[in-house]
Amino acid sequence: MAADGGPDSTGLAKSYRPAEQEPRINALWSEAKCFEARPQSSAAPYCIFIPPPNVTAALHLGHALNNALQDALSRHARMKGMDVLWMPGTDHAGIATQTVVERRLALKGQRRTDFTREAFVAQVQAWKDEYEATILGQLREMGASCDFSRTRFTMDPVCATAVRAAFHKLFEDGLIERGRRLVNWDPASRTALADDEVEMRDVDGRMWYLRYPLEDGSGHITVATTRPETMLGDTAVAMNPRDPLAAGLRGKRVRLPIVGRVIPIVEDDYVVMPVSRGGDPADAKAGVATGFLKVTPAHDPNDWEIGRRHALAAINVMGPDGAISDRHGWTDVSTEARAFVGKSREEARKAIVQWFKANNLLEDEKPWRHAVGHSYRSGVPIEPWLSEQWFVKVTDDRLRGAALRAMEPAQFDGKAPAGNAPGDGQMKFFPARYAKTFQQWHENLRDWCISRQLWWGHRIPVWSRVAQGEAATIGANAPEGGTMVAVPSAWSKQGASHRVRRRDDGSLEELLCLPANADALAAEAERAGFTQDADVLDTWFSSALWPLSTLGWPTPDAFPGMGGLLERYNPSAVLSTAREIITLWVSRMTMFNRHFLGGKVPFRHVFIHPVIQDGFGQRMSKSLGNGLDPRDVIHSHGADALRYTLLDMTTDTQDLRVPVEMIDPHSGETFTPEYTRAPSGHQVAAPVQKSPKHASKTMVSSYGATSGLATPSEAQPLARNTSSRFDIGRNLATxxxxxxxxxxxxxxxxxxxxxxxxxxxxxxxxxxxxxxxxxxxxxxxxxxxxxxxxxxxxxxxxxxxxxxxxxxxxxxxxxxxxxxxxxxxxxxxxxxxxxxxxxxxxxxxxxxxxxxxxxxxxxxxxxxxxxxxxxxxxxxxxxxxxDAGVEAEFERVQALVDAIRNVRGERQVQPRRMIRLGASVRVQSLCNASDGVIAAMAGLSGVVGIGEARGPGSAVFAFDGEECWLDGLVDQVDTTAERARLEKVVADRRRAAEGYRGKLSNAGYVAKAPPKVVEETRAMLASAEADLAAAERAIGGVAGHLMRTMFAIALATLCACAHTVQKPASSGEPVQTSQARQPSQATQPSAPQAAAIVPNAVRSSTPWDDGGGPGVRVRTEHYNLHLAVKEPAFRGSLPGYMEACNCNNAYATALGPLPVPSEPLDLYIFPSREPWEAWTRKTLGKEAGVYLALGRGGFTSDGVSVLYDIGRVDTLTIAAHEGWHQFSQLSLKHPLPTWMEEGLACWMEGTRQTRDGSPTAFRPWRNFERWNELRNAVRENRLIPLGELLGNSPQQCLEKGKDRLLTYYAECWALIHFLNEGEGGKYHDKLLQLMQDAAQGRIAGRLIASRAIANPVQRQQAVKTRVGNAVVLEYFNPDFAAFEDEYQRFIEAVAKRGAGDRIFRGESPLTEMSPVPAAPAKPPVK
RNA sequence: GGGCGCUUAGCUCAGCGGCUAGAGCGUCGCCUUUACACGGCGAGGGUCACAGGUUCGAAUCCUGUAGCGCUCACCA
The missing domain is CATH 1.10.730.10 (Isoleucyl-tRNA Synthetase; Domain 1)
Known part of the structure; x- marks a missing residue:
């Protein structure tokens, strides 16, 4: 065997190949006879009768569906230990099969009548044999576990016996009658059809208005008709008694043109009045009606009824071929009318219209679209035709009533018919709504015409002759109307039903209905001058006996192996069938089964399966070429895949769609074909399709082939249909x-x-x-x-x-x-x-x-x-x-694994890479209890405590309301991705929490909803909040790094500033261009100095520096940073920017060209995202980590403000501009943290002047003393190393700082520490929330940061446009008191420790920056 | 015209008073890890046709509208 296909150590091949296994397994089952029923066993019986497929054609996908369902039920029952009989078989499908065979003969130019009846039937039989074999083969291919040893055919001897017996019993019971009635006549097949064999089609016809002269010559009336040719058979004109014209015409008569027949004007409510005379305008008919209706009882069902009501004659003017004929009841043929005899319906119509026109009796003619019944087989319009036929009186209570009473009372719409008879109320529909369809169908039932003028089928077991002897005597008193009267005779003593009836023509007919197996009697009858009826029974007559005939009814013991079957397997468990069958077949089976088996229902359940349609919701049909052959699917996907997919699609809907695709015969590829519209309006695959692989190659679609629009050839082969819907089944099998x-x-x-x-x-x-x-x-x-x-x-x-x-x-x-x-x-x-x-x-x-x-x-x-x-x-x-407990526990395991996998996926961690989980004790114990499952599933190398040391690239996530981290995800740190991930989680959890809070804040909900639901919501809220908090803390962790970094930056910046301002400090003026051209080493802080500010910080040898702010390179414990504090006003490229600096900025020009960093940095810090984002992408080939902007909203600043603005999760802008005060008042209503205000103020003042060279209200050196202090602190090494502060409590920081250094820095760090890790966590959260809200547009943070927005009107507008319904004030207010309190407590706490009143007194340097100079309050540094 | 049903992610469908509206396929990203690439992990994707109403709460119930499908009836 091939390496990839051979069996491995398990003995199983490497992959499942249905084609290799299916035939083998089928043989296995077959040999073991494991699907044969075991009537002798003690197991409970379970039976399903297959709806016998027509032998007309092979099984289609709908059959495949139905059989897959039945097989699933059968196999399930069998495995449950029941004795299963799934009865297979086929239906002879009278007219359908005869039609296909006749069509085949027609191709050879032959007709049915070229053969004897026996010879023709033999041909049909051959067809049947072929297709029966195909069908049974298909069932086996599908794996149907039918008991094939009991396969039946509706015309085999067993079934034939049942048909004979059933007919005889119905005949005997007076439920069968013979009569001359209007039936649906198919003039092409020349047979009667049942109502359900007629399909209505809309036809564009015409409405003709014919004038009928009044007999008395007083004028005429006009009738409207779509069928003028039937006027030859008119026997009245009807009008509505409420018609205003009625009184004047009452009693008058009309002389029928052409024929000359004088016919009455009758009054009948059925007649629709024209709108002009009181007709209902909503009724389309009233729009075309004249108020006079020609009545042709022999050629229209409604007219037939009118005729009955008014005792009108029915004059049949047509023959069985639909042509005008004087040989089927039309006697008063005038000379003028003679000309029409022999013409077809269509010719006669034209001729009659022509005649009326010529005689000036055609009043009008309009186009008229209406529905016309067509034969569902031959397709020609049905002719309502008067003929003698056999009927089953299904409207008799013994049949219809019994069927209705079988329904489960709960499913009956309205009051269920009372019934205590055996079997009453025992039939249930699935889905339940079909019970209604069943019920309604019975309410409109008409007697069932069962005779067919065909050769293929069960011949009607009735022999007749002209009444003789005692029959004639008894018949002499027989009533009109054909009612049959029993004749006690020698015939009846021998088991025949002997009847006599009066035919319409008055003659007496003697009938013998013979039971099954009465061949001798039949022969005897024939010798006595009886002849057997030539007609056959409607196919459904034998189908209706299916649950009986297949079990040997009425004489199971007469057939080998069938004894006792009837008692055991009827009623069957369920009938599974298609919707369209419900109305006729289910009903008829129920009627017959109950009538013949003492009330037993044939099946307890009726399951109606959905109808499979193509991808456009169209019924799959051969002529549209949009069908799928189950054999093709078995070939491409395997029988199991076919079955599984069909079951998977079987929901309780009515229709289901299977988009049909095509297989390219050139490449074997499945593709969606090009579609076009067929003349019928259906969406069909275009006749010729291009190969998706080879544009030059083409193929023919099924539609192309069946429609004849394209002919398959070697170069242009026929493409098979398929559907990728079946992949799901194939995949599952694999x-x-x-x-x-x-x-x-x-x-x-x-x-x-x-x-x-x-x-x-x-x-x-x-x-x-x-x-x-x-x-x-x-x-x-x-x-x-x-x-x-x-x-x-x-x-x-x-x-x-x-x-x-x-x-x-x-x-x-x-x-x-x-x-x-x-x-x-x-x-x-x-x-x-x-x-x-x-x-x-x-x-x-x-x-x-x-x-x-x-x-x-x-x-x-x-x-x-x-x-x-x-x-x-x-x-x-x-x-x-x-075990609900273990399932709940495992769900936690799954949730944790999912959470870790989520992080892995988002961070694109290689599957093989093992990572470390840091978690709380609780989560650790979950991991331990999971028996290594979590480690295995999540790829963990170990689980440690949350407090363990971890690397810089670690990711934090929330699980069960707790914080966990994963370490070792990546080699390169990517804080941006991590933040982005966490932000998403936070947003999601917050949305959820808000939803729950919203519910719970609804008093009605808490009061009226079931306590359990409320409790659940509370739990969900708690969980969401816990997760949210954890995620936010996680962000805090990330933010903590950011914060630390930011402070490093702030410090470095200050440091740099201290240098930058050194000269101005001495001269009082900015450096001059000439001096600034060369970077002055003297202005650079020494490495030790920088290191003193930030551990491991190295200031770049060539600082990015300009008037907008200093640049510095800092290496911190985690990051390699380059800080460039730049003005957003410069929107050009970096060189351009430098150019601008060179032109405009004294400091910048002194520094020379801006170096592009030679090594990648983790963090680039820019004043705003653009244009730096673009720059980093271009220069570094990626978006550099974090954009932390220290800068201002605009250059012409005239105040200082600070605002968090996270334009994106990775951008933190600390904007400074004059809008702050207003913003502060409007929304935040709290003082800016002192450290920040001061730091920014210092920085601003130290760096921002001279940009435009113009003196503004801004006074550059206002805080110079502060800068001097800083500078001195640096110089004198009095700055506290951050490293020393790290890990210290705020108190400790302050302690240390009190004596040794500028309290300012201590305070900064203390605050940071407090924010990140101390009791200020909530405060921190608030800040974070503020940032995130701004980032997500929930507050107009970014907008408000600009000066323009300080204008209330514009701000509102911006708020509207940018943040929808979020209103800045409202958004913050609810919780802000707590925020302020927190902050206040912090201030107090620090103050108590004697950190110095200057810092905490709440005085903002901002006040000094108002346009009106005020005396700066500068308390001495302690 | 009557009856039944449908309209939810790009597609095919679940859900039918209360989890953040789900699945499969398709899409995107990562992964050829010794069962499976007909595979694994992850992501993105939805005003539940529309409009009213009932309800604490509506995709879900009711009413109406539109579109689609099936079915029965309709030969003035």
């Missing part, structure tokens, strides 16, 4: 195959016995899931929810067993025999569960699985050994296996 292979290779020696109670949670979990799957499957099948059953199988196998159990058990299975036993037992149960829908693959795997696990027992899961899966027992799981 999954099952591979899962089994894997399980077998991992379970070499399963323990002989396992008590689940002693097993770890993982094993108890899968057993619990399996037990639930069994329950779910059983419940679904019990209600015919096939899709639900399919889903139960899918979830059990794929989701639970493969995705979780196998993956989790991988590392341990081989060394744990008990686990192996559990694994194999679970799989065994799942394989059994799948068998009814995927019989082949499951059976194919069975021997290997059985061999390995047969002797192994898992307590509570009954899986008795069996040689063959088809007859193996359905799994039985003890209730004790269902």
């Amino acid at each position: 999954k099952l195959w591979n899962a089994t292979r894997f399980a077998l290779s991992n379970a070499p020696e399963p323990a002989a016995s396992v008590d689940p109670a002693t097993r770890p949670a993982l094993d108890r979990w899968i057993l619990s899931r399996v037990a639930r799957a069994v329950q779910r499957a059983d419940a679904a099948l019990a209600d015919y929810r096939f899709s639900e059953y399919a889903a139960a199988c899918y979830d059990a196998l794929w989701r639970d067993f493969c995705d979780w159990y196998l993956e989790a058990a991988k590392p341990s299975a081989k060394s744990d025999p008990e686990r192996q036993a559990v694994m194999l037992a679970s799989l065994d149960a799942i394989v059994r569960l799948l068998h009814p829908v995927m019989p082949f693959v499951s059976e194919a795997l069975w021997p290997a699985l059985q061999q390995r696990r047969a002797s192994s027992v898992v307590k509570g899961l009954a899986l008795p050994a069996s040689k063959m899966l088809a007859v193996a027992a359905w799994p039985v799981a003890a209730a004790s296996l269902v």
Whole structure:
């Protein structure tokens, strides 16, 4: 065998190939005879009668669906230990089959009548044999577990016996009658049709207005008609008695043109009045009606009724071919009318219209669209034709009433008919709504015409002759109307029903209806001058007997092996059928079964399956070429895939769509064809399609071939249809195959016995899931929810067993025999569960699985050994296996794994990379309890405490309201991605929490909703809030780094500033251009100085520096940073920017060209995202980590403000501009943290002047003293190293700072520490929330940061446009008091420790910056 | 015209008073890890046709509108 296809150590090939297995397995089943019913067994019987497919053609996808469903039910029942009889068979389909055979003859130029009846029937028989074989073969291919040994055909001797017996009994019971009535006549097939064999089609016809002269010559009346040719048979004109004209015409008569017949004007409510005379304008008919209706009882069902009401004659003017004829009841043929005799319907119509025109009697003519009945076989318009036919009086209460009484009372619409007879109320519909259809159909029922003028079918078992002897005597008193009168005679003594009746022409007819097996009697009758009726029975007559005939009724003992079947298998369990069948077949089976079997219903349940349509919602049909051949699907996907997919689609909807695709014969590729519109208006695949692979090659679509628009050839072959819908089934079969292979290779020696109670949670979990799957499957099948059953199988196998159990058990299975036993037992149960829908693959795997696990027992899961899966027992799981506790626990495990995988996925961590989880004690214990499952599934190398040290690239996530982290995800730190991920989580959780809060804040909800629901909501809220808090803390962790970095920056900036301002400090003026050209080493802080500010910080040798702010390179504990504090006013490229600097800025020009960093940095800090974002992308080929902007909204600043503005999660802008005060007042209403205000103020003042060279209200050196202090602090090394502060409490920081250094810095750090880790966490959260809200547009942070928005009107507008309904004030107010309180407490706490009143007195330097100079208050530094 | 049903993610469909509206396929990203690429992990994607109403709460119930499908009836 090929390396990739051969069996491995498990003995199973590497992949499942349906074509290799299916025939083999079919043979296996067949040899074992495992689908044969066991009538002698003690098992409970379960029976399904297949709706016998017509032998007209091969099975289509609809059949495949129905049979897949029945097979699933049958196999399920069989595995549950029932004695199953799924009765297969085919239907002779009288007219349909005869028509196809006749059509074939027609191709050879032959007609039915060229043969004797026997010879023709033989030809049909040959066709039937061929298709019956095809159909049965298809059933086997699909894996249908029918009892093929009992296959029936509706015309075989057994069924024929039943037909004869049934007819005889109905005849005997007076439920069959013969009469001359108007029937649906197919002039092409020359047979009567039942109502349901007629299909209505809209036709563009014309409405002609014919004048009929009044007999007395006083004028004429006008009738409207679409069928002028029938006027030859008119026997009256009708008008509505309420017609204003009625009084004047009452009693008058009309002389019928052409014919000259004088006919009455009758009055009948049926007649629609024209709108002009009081007709209903809404009635379309009233719009065209004249108020006078020609009445032709012999050629219109409604006229027939009018005729009956008014005792009118019915004059039949046509023959069986639809041509005008004087030989079928028309006697008063005038000379003028003679000219029309012999003309076809169509010719006669033209001629008559022409005649009326010529005689000036055609008043008008209009186009008129209306529905016309057509024969569903020959397609020609149906002629309502008066003829003598056989009828079953289905309207008799013994039939119709019995059918209605069979309905389950609860499903009856209205008051259910009372009934206590056997079988009453025992039939139930699934889905329930079809009960209504069933019921309504019966309410409009008409007697059922059962005679067909065909040769193919059951010949009517009635012999007749002109009445003789005693029949004639008795018949002499027979009533008009054809009622049959019993004749006691020698014939009746021999079992015949002997009747006599008066025919319409008055003659007496003597009839003998012979029972089954009365050939001798028939011969005798024929010798006595009786002849058998030439007609055959409607196919449905024999179909209606299906549940009886297949079981040998009425004489099961007369047939070998059929004794006792009837009692055992009727009623059957369920009839599964299509919607269109419900009205006729279900009803007729019910009527007959109940009538012949003492009230027994034929089936307890009726399941109506959906109709499969193509992707456009059109019925699949041969002529549209949009059908799918089940054989093609079996070929491409396998029988199991076909079956599974069909079941999966079977929801309780009415229709389901299967988009049809095509297979390119050139490449084998599946593709969606080009569509076009057929003349009928249907969407069809264009006749010729281009190969998707080779544009030059073409193919013919099914539609192209059937419509004749394209002819397949070698160069342009016919393309097969397919649908990728079936992939799902194929994939599942493959999954099952591979899962089994894997399980077998991992379970070499399963323990002989396992008590689940002693097993770890993982094993108890899968057993619990399996037990639930069994329950779910059983419940679904019990209600015919096939899709639900399919889903139960899918979830059990794929989701639970493969995705979780196998993956989790991988590392341990081989060394744990008990686990192996559990694994194999679970799989065994799942394989059994799948068998009814995927019989082949499951059976194919069975021997290997059985061999390995047969002797192994898992307590509570009954899986008795069996040689063959088809007859193996359905799994039985003890209730004790269902363990809600272990499932809940495992759900937590799954949730944690999902959370970790989510991080891995988002961060694109390689699957192989093992990572470390840091978690709380609680989560750690979950991991430990999971028996290594979490580690295995999430790829963990270890689990440690949350407080353990971790690397810079770690990611934090929230689980169960707790914070966890993952370390070792990546080699390169990417804070941006991490923040982005966390922001998403936070947004999601916050949305959820807000939703719950909204609910709970609704008083009505809390008061009126069920307490349980409210409780659930509370729990959900708590959980969401906990997750939110954890995620936010996680962001805090990230933010903490940011904050630290920011402060490093702030410090470095200040440091740089101190240098920058050194000269101005001495001279009072900015440096001059000439001096600034060369970077002055003297202005650079020394490395030790920088290091003193930020541990490991190295100031760049060539600082980016300009008037907008200093640049500095800082290496911190985590980051390699380059800070460039730039003005957003410059929107050009970096060189351009430098150019601008060179031109405009004294400092910048002094520094020379701006160097592009030679090594990648982790953090670039810019004043605003653009244009720097673009710059970093261009220069560095990526978006550099964090854009932390220290800058202002605009250059012409005239004040200082600070505002967090996270334009994106990765951009933190600290904007400074004059809008702050207003913003502060408007929204924040709290003082800016002192450190920030001061720091920014210092920075601003130290760096921002001279940009435009113009003196502004801004006074550059206002805070010079402060800068001087800083500078001195740096110089004198009095600055506290941040490293020293890290890890210290705020108090400690302050302690240290009090004596040693500028309290300012201590305070900064203390605050940061407080914010990040101390009790100020909430405060921190508030700040973060503020940032995030701004980032997500919930507040107009960004907008407000600009000066223009300080204008209330514009701000409002901006708020509207940018943040929708968020209103800045309202948004913050609810919680802001707490915010302020927090801050206040902090201030106090720090103040108490004597950190110095200057810093905490709440005075803002901003006040000094108002346009009106005020004396700066500068308390001395302690 | 009567009856039944449908309209939810790009597609096919679940859900049918209360989880943040789900699945499969398709899409995007990562992964050929010793069961499975007919695979694994992750992501993105929805004003539940529209408009009213009932309800604490509506995709879900009611009414109406529009579109679609099936079915029965309709030969003035």
